[in-house]
Amino acid sequence: MRIRLKTLIIVGGAVIVLGFIIYGVSQTVLIKGFLEIEEQMIEKDVRRAVNSLYDDIYVIDSTNYDWSAWDDTYEFIQDRNEEYIESNLINDTFVTIGVNVMLYFNSSGDLVFGKAVDIENGTEVEITEELLDYIEENEFLLNHQNVEDNISGIILLTEMPAIISSRPILTSEDEGPIRGALIMIRYIDEEEIEKLSQLTQLSIEILRYNETEFPEEEISVEPINEDYIVGYGIIPDIHGKPSLVIKVNEKRDIYQQGKTTLYYYGLSIISLGLLMAIAMVILLDKSIVSRLVKLNDNVKKIEESGDVSKRIEVQGNDEIAYLAKGINDMLESLEKSEQKIKDALNEEREFKRKTAHYFFNPICIAKGFLKIAQEEGDLKYIEKAIKAVDRIEKVVKNIVTKGEISEE
Amino acid sequence: MKNKILVIEGDEAIHELIKIFLSQLDVEIYSVFNGEDGISKYQEFMKKGEKIDLVITSYNLPDLNGVEVTRRILDINERAIILAFTASLDSELSEEFRKAGAKMVLSKVDGFSELKEKVEKILN
Numbered sequence: 001m002r003i004r005l006k007t008l009i010i011v012g013g014a015v016i017v018l019g020f021i022i023y024g025v026s027q028t029v030l031i032k033g034f035l036e037i038e039e040q041m042i043e044k045d046v047r048r049a050v051n052s053l054y055d056d057i058y059v060i061d062s063t064n065y066d067w068s069a070w071d072d073t074y075e076f077i078q079d080r081n082e083e084y085i086e087s088n089l090i091n092d093t094f095v096t097i098g099v100n101v102m103l104y105f106n107s108s109g110d111l112v113f114g115k116a117v118d119i120e121n122g123t124e125v126e127i128t129e130e131l132l133d134y135i136e137e138n139e140f141l142l143n144h145q146n147v148e149d150n151i152s153g154i155i156l157l158t159e160m161p162a163i164i165s166s167r168p169i170l171t172s173e174d175e176g177p178i179r180g181a182l183i184m185i186r187y188i189d190e191e192e193i194e195k196l197s198q199l200t201q202l203s204i205e206i207l208r209y210n211e212t213e214f215p216e217e218e219i220s221v222e223p224i225n226e227d228y229i230v231g232y233g234i235i236p237d238i239h240g241k242p243s244l245v246i247k248v249n250e251k252r253d254i255y256q257q258g259k260t261t262l263y264y265y266g267l268s269i270i271s272l273g274l275l276m277a278i279a280m281v282i283l284l285d286k287s288i289v290s291r292l293v294k295l296n297d298n299v300k301k302i303e304e305s306g307d308v309s310k311r312i313e314v315q316g317n318d319e320i321a322y323l324a325k326g327i328n329d330m331l332e333s334l335e336k337s338e339q340k341i342k343d344a345l346n347e348e349r350e351f352k353r354k355t356a357h358y359f360f361n362p363i364c365i366a367k368g369f370l371k372i373a374q375e376e377g378d379l380k381y382i383e384k385a386i387k388a389v390d391r392i393e394k395v396v397k398n399i400v401t402k403g404e405i406s407e408e
Numbered sequence: 409m410k411n412k413i414l415v416i417e418g419d420e421a422i423h424e425l426i427k428i429f430l431s432q433l434d435v436e437i438y439s440v441f442n443g444e445d446g447i448s449k450y451q452e453f454m455k456k457g458e459k460i461d462l463v464i465t466s467y468n469l470p471d472l473n474g475v476e477v478t479r480r481i482l483d484i485n486e487r488a489i490i491l492a493f494t495a496s497l498d499s500e501l502s503e504e505f506r507k508a509g510a511k512m513v514l515s516k517v518d519g520f521s522e523l524k525e526k527v528e529k530i531l532n
Binding site for chain 2: 363387
């Protein structure tokens with residue numbers, strides 16, 4: 001595999017793996033963070049909704065205090081005067097103070113006066129038997145032990161839950177003796193829930209605790225799907241037992257924002273990763289790979305030409321430059337060795353040629369003259385042949401005595 | 409008209425033998441004893457418009473070697489016919505002569521009778 005491709009694969013692979021790791025870690029951290037913020041926000045909203053209901057309980061209780069610690073009421077519970085009823089317990093009063101039912105009990109626990117009004121349309125309605133039975137069954141609502149004693153909270157009735165407040169009937173100076181108890185009831189109906197929703201700007205539902213399964217915690221949060229989440233707040237009744245659940249439905253804007261953020265974050269990582277990979281490949285190519293490729297090409301050219309006198313261009317002052325210089329040094333050594341071998345071969349060749357010249361020349365001369373002498377029977381050619389042999393003798397003598405080949 | 413042979417050889421005895429052996433052929437022999445003389449002689453013939461039919465040259469000459477002489481004569485006349493007659497049995501040298509343009513390379517060890525046969529063959 002080519003070094004350029006290898007570099008591309010290694011750098012690309014490293015950036016992809018790094019990108020996945022960064023994205024994976026970021027996804028965990030970011031989404032976890034957004035989920036935590038979302039949960040905190042929903043919890044806060046649920047607390048706000050719960051508190052607004054507690055505010056209503058407080059308002060009813062405060063109203064009850066105004067009415068129960070009042071000389072007129074203190075007198076009315078004893079003489080049951082009509083004037084009090086006509087002046088104070090008209091339907092509009094119920095509508096104004098936002099109370100559905102007012103029940104006046106004397107200290108013996110007998111109902112002295114009771115009235116129920118539909119505050120939606122301002123008409124009197126009947127007091128339900130269930131309500132009266134509930135109060136009878138829960139005597140503590142009527143038996144206030146001291147002037148500061150008061151009970152307020154939630155009660156569950158069959159038709160709907162309600163806010164109840166029970167206070168001792170006292171003088172306007174908050175003094176006794178206690179002449180009974182004034183109970184005010186505010187039904188938690190559709191209007192009440194709508195009012196809470198508008199007040200808190202939340203989508204609120206109020207459910208009975210025992211009718212559905214809810215988490216045990218006072219406040220809990222549960223995502224429904226990718227788009228919606230709900231928060232639950234448990235509200236106890238006057239006995240301290242869980243009675244109502246305020247359910248807050250919300251769109252998952254924070255979570256969706258987190259996903260959008262993560263999406264753009266991922267895009268940024270991919271873009272940056274790509275840019276980084278390209279920059280790394282270019283820089284690596286420029287500073288290392290292309291120089292190695294060039295070095296390799298030069299070595300290949302020298303190898304193909306067989307010309308060890310050629311040299312490689314040395315650039316820079318790093319390991320690649322040292323490698324090029326090392327190759328040049330090696331080529332120089334090779335060139336010297338090659339020259340030595342050439343010189344040795346030339347010497348050997350020259351020696352062989354001289355040997356052939358100094359031996360074969362006289363030999364072929366001798367042979368030539370001997371052949372003529374043989375053919376013509378002329379002794380002068382034998383003498384010429386002997387002269388040629390003498391020449392050989394001289395050459396041999398020079399080799400043996402002087403260590404050189406010559407006829408001199 | 410007799411064929412002209414230019415013999416370039418440093419050894420006088422070999423000149424004599426070549427003349428004796430080639431005298432049986434109908435040729436004119438011109439003897440020179442070194443390379444430069446041989447080239448000059450060839451050039452001289454060319455200038456006169458005469459033709460040297462064959463050049464016989466040795467390798468070991470007092471001034472030049474036979475390969476160089478072959479190359480320079482062929483520079484003068486690329487159609488010159490050159491026979492290398494050398495004492496060496498070196499195949500590398502034969503190759504050098506052939507590359508330089510010699511038509512034939514013959515070893516002196518093969519003898520003068522062989523030379524006579526080759527010359528006769530070339531001239532015919």
